[in-house]
Amino acid sequence: MECPHAGSVPLPVIGAEMLRDHAALTRLRESGTVEVSLGGREDGLMVTRYEVAAAVLVEPALRGEHPLAVSMRTGADEEACDEEQLFFLPTEEHLRLRRTVSRQLTHRRVAALVPRVQREADRLLAAVPPGEAVDLVRVFSRPFPVAVLCELLGIPREERGYVRDYLYGWVAEYGGASTVTESAGHALSRYLKELIAARAQAPGDDLISAMLRQGSADAELLREDVLAAVRFLLVAGHRPVTRLITDGLELLLRRREHWERLVAEPGRLDATVEELLRHVTPTTLASRYAAAATEVDGAALAGGGGVHCALAAVNRDPERFEDPDRFDPDRYDPGRSDSGRAPNAHLAFGLGHKHCLGSALARAELRIAFGALLARFPRLALADPAPGAEEEPERRRLWVVLDPDGDHDPVPR
Numbered sequence: 001m002e003c004p005h006a007g008s009v010p011l012p013v014i015g016a017e018m019l020r021d022h023a024a025l026t027r028l029r030e031s032g033t034v035e036v037s038l039g040g041r042e043d044g045l046m047v048t049r050y051e052v053a054a055a056v057l058v059e060p061a062l063r064g065e066h067p068l069a070v071s072m073r074t075g076a077d078e079e080a081c082d083e084e085q086l087f088f089l090p091t092e093e094h095l096r097l098r099r100t101v102s103r104q105l106t107h108r109r110v111a112a113l114v115p116r117v118q119r120e121a122d123r124l125l126a127a128v129p130p131g132e133a134v135d136l137v138r139v140f141s142r143p144f145p146v147a148v149l150c151e152l153l154g155i156p157r158e159e160r161g162y163v164r165d166y167l168y169g170w171v172a173e174y175g176g177a178s179t180v181t182e183s184a185g186h187a188l189s190r191y192l193k194e195l196i197a198a199r200a201q202a203p204g205d206d207l208i209s210a211m212l213r214q215g216s217a218d219a220e221l222l223r224e225d226v227l228a229a230v231r232f233l234l235v236a237g238h239r240p241v242t243r244l245i246t247d248g249l250e251l252l253l254r255r256r257e258h259w260e261r262l263v264a265e266p267g268r269l270d271a272t273v274e275e276l277l278r279h280v281t282p283t284t285l286a287s288r289y290a291a292a293a294t295e296v297d298g299a300a301l302a303g304g305g306g307v308h309c310a311l312a313a314v315n316r317d318p319e320r321f322e323d324p325d326r327f328d329p330d331r332y333d334p335g336r337s338d339s340g341r342a343p344n345a346h347l348a349f350g351l352g353h354k355h356c357l358g359s360a361l362a363r364a365e366l367r368i369a370f371g372a373l374l375a376r377f378p379r380l381a382l383a384d385p386a387p388g389a390e391e392e393p394e395r396r397r398l399w400v401v402l403d404p405d406g407d408h409d410p411v412p413r
């Protein structure tokens, strides 16, 4: 999209890496809200200050559609399986889809799922040889959120490999080169359609059955909505969790005093997870689009123009967070509330009408993941030296030994 304010001077290009580069983000924040080219794909305003982002994300004038808003009826068609489209739905369809999910993905459902999430964490960790160097991404932080989504959606265990392979292919950065093909996308859609039809016939206690039970005058439309909702949850609900577990654990192990403190005081885990969410900020962008010409932080924005909040910058804005680069779990104080805002009021889950639909589930699974690692493997350490560090450098790995000094029986492989 051509930015109407672009002058002859080329706009700074902001790539995915820069959205995690804190030195670059600090410089950008000093310039205030600026026009940028997002990855060379789309021009728009970039917001790096906390107060501006908090206002932008909830601003009614910025509830417009992406200029390329794609109809969900097309998105639910197995011939059009570009999951990215789900993030650019027209307003009406976005509202309907959110309603379908949020009425059922409640705190109560998350609480009921906790024992199963715990079981998935325990099952994965029990299969890891405790005395060997292992890549935590491969054995735990990548499979765990996928297993949780399968539990949530009631995907039978014997069919999970299929969903898992599809999702791993999607996460290029965590799994090497992206391997998702169009036909894999179509096949997943077909599989999910069959699953939804089966749940309509014989409901279970899973989220798909609950969404179908909501009922609708138009049963066909409801099934399409449920299909889109499932695809939305699958695509949005694994990568940030994988990143937070991986980057978060690495941080805790490199600054070992934080790990040791958690081992001694596991009650501090909730606060630590909140600070990890702020410090790591796994999802780096939250975007809004102007319904009509407007102004953002003094900058003019044409109708349809995008405002992109760089959440990693926002979450380290010194105006909002004292000594923002310092990892400090004590920032979080759930007992205190300043006019409704806890002191660690990070925006890692966004805000407003597109706020993360899975935040309650994410928090539960993060507590369970770190809790299981702490309780089972208090001596957990980074592997030194890390084997295979030179292989596939673009692929994120975290080499650890779960129990370096333990007395281990050989684990059957």
Ligand code: HEM
Residues within 6 Å of the ligand: 057, 087, 098, 232, 233, 236, 237, 238, 240, 241, 244, 281, 282, 283, 285, 286, 287, 311, 347, 348, 349, 350, 351, 352, 353, 354, 355, 356, 357, 358, 359, 361, 362
């Ligand atoms: C650490 C974990 C997670 C983080 C940091 C995270 C962060 C985010 C952020 C920043 C957004 C955009 C919010 C906005 O524009 O205001 C978002 C949207 C979304 N998230 Fe999450 N997320 C996480 C986990 C999950 C999980 C586990 C699920 C599903 C079970 C999920 C489902 C979604 C969906 C469906 C959206 C799109 C909402 C919409 O467009 O209306 N997320 N998430």
